Amino acid sequence: MAQQPSWDHGYHSSSSYTSAFYRELTPSWLDFAALVKGQLPPRESEGEPFVFLDLGCGTGFSLVVLASLYPEGRFYGVDFHPDHVAHGLDLARRAGLKNIEILEADFLELAAPDAVLPWAAGGCHYVVAHGIATWVTAPVQAALLAVAAASLRPAGLFYCSYNTYPGWLARSCFQQLLALDLPAAHPGGSGPRFHDTARLLHQLLGDEAQPSPFGASYPSLRRELQSVEFAPVDYLCGEYANEGWAPLYVTEMFARCKAHKLSFLGSATYSESFLELLPPPLRDLVLQEPRIEARELLIDLATNKAFRRDLLTKGQVRLTHQEWLERLRPVSFQLLQPQEAWLANPSDTLHFRACFGEIQGDPQAYGPVLSAISAAPSSLHSLLSACQQSPGELVVMLSLLLEAGGIGFDRGPAAAKAAAQVQRLNQLLLGRIQEGRSYTQLALPAVGSAIPFSVLEALIYRAQREQLEEPMLSSCVLLWLKETNVQLIGDGHQVILEAPAQLLKIQEIAAILKATKVPLLERLGGVPTPTPRLKASRSTRSRNRAPAPPES
Numbered sequence: 094m095a096q097q098p099s100w101d102h103g104y105h106s107s108s109s110y111t112s113a114f115y116r117e118l119t120p121s122w123l124d125f126a127a128l129v130k131g132q133l134p135p136r137e138s139e140g141e142p143f144v145f146l147d148l149g150c151g152t153g154f155s156l157v158v159l160a161s162l163y164p165e166g167r168f169y170g171v172d173f174h175p176d177h178v179a180h181g182l183d184l185a186r187r188a189g190l191k192n193i194e195i196l197e198a199d200f201l202e203l204a205a206p207d208a209v210l211p212w213a214a215g216g217c218h219y220v221v222a223h224g225i226a227t228w229v230t231a232p233v234q235a236a237l238l239a240v241a242a243a244s245l246r247p248a249g250l251f252y253c254s255y256n257t258y259p260g261w262l263a264r265s266c267f268q269q270l271l272a273l274d275l276p277a278a279h280p281g282g283s284g285p286r287f288h289d290t291a292r293l294l295h296q297l298l299g300d301e302a303q304p305s306p307f308g309a310s311y312p313s314l315r316r317e318l319q320s321v322e323f324a325p326v327d328y329l330c331g332e333y334a335n336e337g338w339a340p341l342y343v344t345e346m347f348a349r350c351k352a353h354k355l356s357f358l359g360s361a362t363y364s365e366s367f368l369e370l371l372p373p374p375l376r377d378l379v380l381q382e383p384r385i386e387a388r389e390l391l392i393d394l395a396t397n398k399a400f401r402r403d404l405l406t407k408g409q410v411r412l413t414h415q416e417w418l419e420r421l422r423p424v425s426f427q428l429l430q431p432q433e434a435w436l437a438n439p440s441d442t443l444h445f446r447a448c449f450g451e452i453q454g455d456p457q458a459y460g461p462v463l464s465a466i467s468a469a470p471s472s473l474h475s476l477l478s479a480c481q482q483s484p485g486e487l488v489v490m491l492s493l494l495l496e497a498g499g500i501g502f503d504r505g506p507a508a509a510k511a512a513a514q515v516q517r518l519n520q521l522l523l524g525r526i527q528e529g530r531s532y533t534q535l536a537l538p539a540v541g542s543a544i545p546f547s548v549l550e551a552l553i554y555r556a557q558r559e560q561l562e563e564p565m566l567s568s569c570v571l572l573w574l575k576e577t578n579v580q581l582i583g584d585g586h587q588v589i590l591e592a593p594a595q596l597l598k599i600q601e602i603a604a605i606l607k608a609t610k611v612p613l614l615e616r617l618g619g620v621p622t623p624t625p626r627l628k629a630s631r632s633t634r635s636r637n638r639a640p641a642p643p644e645s
């Protein structure tokens with residue numbers, strides 16, 4: 094019998110992809126990334142209605158969290174994997190969301206000349222495609238870009254993240270070797286193939302002290318292969334087991350985007366938006382280069398870039414300096430980490446990591462900014478008066494603090510409209526995390542984003558809510574972990590096997606959760622603030638007291 098062409102076009106479809114939320118996809122994050130580059134963002138202010146399209150939305154987790162956080166937005170998700178679509182729709186229904194549609198469709202069908210897009214063509218403020226473009230075959234990638242371009246409204250933003258060279262050069266050897274064997278692996282049996290291939294490649298690298306010519310040329314591969322050992326098989330399949338897997342140099346990707354009128358604006362990784370932060374001599378080389386694609390290539394080569402989060406537009410609208418300032422002034426920020434945590438040891442905490450190296454923040458400059466934001470959510474306008482920085486310098490500082498997770502965008506009154514439905518979603522997610530479902534984040538309405546929340550944290554949270562105290566708390570959590578088949582992992586990635594060490598680990602996480610994460614979740618509206626337990630008043634106490642024995 095002739096073989097039917099597969100609906101997946103060589104994309105790995107025999108298991109589901111992982112569920113995760115990415116802050117770079119939030120409208121607030123994308124708007125700021127555009128503003129930083131002097132481009133008019135799609136929304137004028139927080140709370141304004143918008144249309145958002147997620148191409149290749151996977152299990153829909155990210156989209157559901159976004160739809161819950163931004164009730165004023167209309168969210169569309171597209172994926173051709175029926176399990177992904179079914180999961181996303183079920184989660185959205187359980188969360189009671191009305192502003193989201195997830196459709197089972199193929200980019201190739203949507204890009205066909207006679208196709209009618211299920212959302213207003215040319216009407217999307219934001220189109221995102223996270224982790225897809227370089228995992229699919231060339232025709233599918235072209236269709237993805239065509240659909241993105243056809244969906245965007247003028248000056249709308251397209252976020253496209255992908256694997257790039259030269260950072261993937263070494264690991265492309267792993268993928269080549271794996272591709273020889275993977276088609277033969279029966280569904281569900283791919284796990285050992287990854288490990289066998291990693292082991293084989295390890296041997297080809299030779300001894301660490303006496304590497305083979307291959308090992309000497311790719312010294313980083315030894316470390317990179319270690320990550321294969323710890324990564325979940327679903328992730329490894331999603332990463333490597335696609336026929337179309339082909340990282341792209343940035344210049345090639347820009348050329349392909351240009352064919353669809355999509356032009357590069359900047360990066361959704363904020364630290365990469367400021368050329369002045371680059372170390373010399375790279376900075377001078379880049380600043381001398383007038384062609385934008387050549388600049389980006391120089392940076393990628395010098396930093397061995399492996400992953401890009403590009404922000405593109407269909408039609409640029411450049412702001413004048415005055416318009417830029419006017420747009421920036423009302424943007425407001427909230428503290429995510431306590432100010433003391435930032436300033437207690439500034440040489441550690443004000444140490445920002447970027448692809449080109451580390452940036453040491455000056456406590457004298459950051460102190461007043463952090464103080465102002467920790468006292469109350471602060472707009473850029475008020476921060477300009479509170480500190481001695483120019484708008485340009487302040488924007489860089491805020492961008493680095495945002496990227497380090499120290500602050501978030503303040504959604505202002507728009508957050509209140511989302512709070513009830515976000516709390517309902519978080520309740521649902523917490524219940525599922527506690528049962529071992531691999532969700533890893535909870536939503537924070539006040540900042541329109543999410544924070545990591547592990548199964549261990551979710552179980553400790555349950556115990557704390559049930560008012561359990563030590564030693565009962567850690568013993569119960571350990572029991573629940575066993576029931577859900579979850580292993581405790583130590584700081585060095587090792588599985589913690591001994592009961593006393595397991596209990597210690599639980600107690601350590603419980604203390605952090607109680608002191609920082611739960612207060613953060615409450616302050617930013619992710620969970621309801623518990624009503625303080627009233628001290629029993631005199632009258633209730635006397636009412637509840639056991640009757641006094643009759644006087645003799």
Ligand SMILES: C[S@@+](CC[C@H](N)C(=O)[O-])C[C@H]1O[C@@H](n2cnc3c(N)ncnc32)[C@H](O)[C@@H]1O
Binds near residue numbers: 233
């Ligand atoms: C690596 S996953 C990323 C999922 C999601 N964006 C995320 O970051 O969690 C890529 C997704 O693209 C979908 N996909 C691949 N080819 C597609 C096509 N031709 N049409 C529609 N969806 C496709 C896959 O089913 C998968 O869910």
